[in-house]
Amino acid sequence: MSEIFVLAEIAGEKVAKTTFELATLGAHAGSVTAILLAPAGRGAEFAAHLNAGPIERVIVVESDEFARYGVPASAYAISQLLTSQKPSALLIASSAFGKEVAGCVAVLTDSGIITDAVDVAADLTATQIIFGGSMTVHSRVSSGISIITIRPNAITPDLKASTPEITNESIEIPPTAKLAEVLSLEPPITGGRPELTEAQIVVSGGRGTSGDFSPVEAFADVLGAAVGASRAATDAGWYPHSHQVGQTGKTVSPQLYVACGISGAIQHRAGMQTSKTIVVINKDPEAPIFELADFGVVGDLFAVLPQATEGVRARKS
Numbered sequence: 001m002s003e004i005f006v007l008a009e010i011a012g013e014k015v016a017k018t019t020f021e022l023a024t025l026g027a028h029a030g031s032v033t034a035i036l037l038a039p040a041g042r043g044a045e046f047a048a049h050l051n052a053g054p055i056e057r058v059i060v061v062e063s064d065e066f067a068r069y070g071v072p073a074s075a076y077a078i079s080q081l082l083t084s085q086k087p088s089a090l091l092i093a094s095s096a097f098g099k100e101v102a103g104c105v106a107v108l109t110d111s112g113i114i115t116d117a118v119d120v121a122a123d124l125t126a127t128q129i130i131f132g133g134s135m136t137v138h139s140r141v142s143s144g145i146s147i148i149t150i151r152p153n154a155i156t157p158d159l160k161a162s163t164p165e166i167t168n169e170s171i172e173i174p175p176t177a178k179l180a181e182v183l184s185l186e187p188p189i190t191g192g193r194p195e196l197t198e199a200q201i202v203v204s205g206g207r208g209t210s211g212d213f214s215p216v217e218a219f220a221d222v223l224g225a226a227v228g229a230s231r232a233a234t235d236a237g238w239y240p241h242s243h244q245v246g247q248t249g250k251t252v253s254p255q256l257y258v259a260c261g262i263s264g265a266i267q268h269r270a271g272m273q274t275s276k277t278i279v280v281i282n283k284d285p286e287a288p289i290f291e292l293a294d295f296g297v298v299g300d301l302f303a304v305l306p307q308a309t310e311g312v313r314a315r316k317s
Contacts, residue, residue: 002030020157075104111144204228208261264289
């Protein structure tokens, strides 16, 4: 039976939920082993969180050098594990950190890499949605270990309780992985909302907001959602570029995506069209975004969103 490695990404003081999504996909192809790169002395603490889903084994590598030297140190440790244990594949979340690590590991192990997949089959064929959702690509790595990055929220994770075997490895990071040092690392400013790429619900605003995102933010807050923005809105300076959804921004795949005042240019569609359910609010019935909509409201967002916000709030009370 093939062994599939997944990288357990640590977010703040816990293991990111994307780890369990990776494990669920990995189980399609074989037994799942999670790699946990933890701060010195905290491996057991974080490993205790990996007690759900089809994770059968956890390899813990402890070192403060992962935080100090960032991607190069992490990539070196992972590549050493891949070289010594020879799994069939390595799955990593398609975060900024994850994709950078994946690229480095691919070089270090002379392996092929596929990025931003939304599914992985039993034979390690990866599915990608490209060109703004106009094409679906099925591809497989033909050299070395299959290294595949997976879009967050691409699948629903298996969260059944489990008791994986935990092993510890010691890896010495070489000087070549210490040529750059991380001076500071600041999480994105979300205003207490979920991080955009990991949120289950995203409410985005576009040109139709005319720069007033208050109804978008109010609706997002009552849903416990993240706030996104189209390129038109960020280019106009109405919302930070860190919240841009699209081909030149962030790619999201939430359970629910609400597009408010967004026309639906292909650039924006590329960043959100894999969302499970898409709701569109736009006063232009001919807006291209309606082509993607599961549900649509033709109307002014400034009239529709306050009513929707009050409706959700009333159901919660």
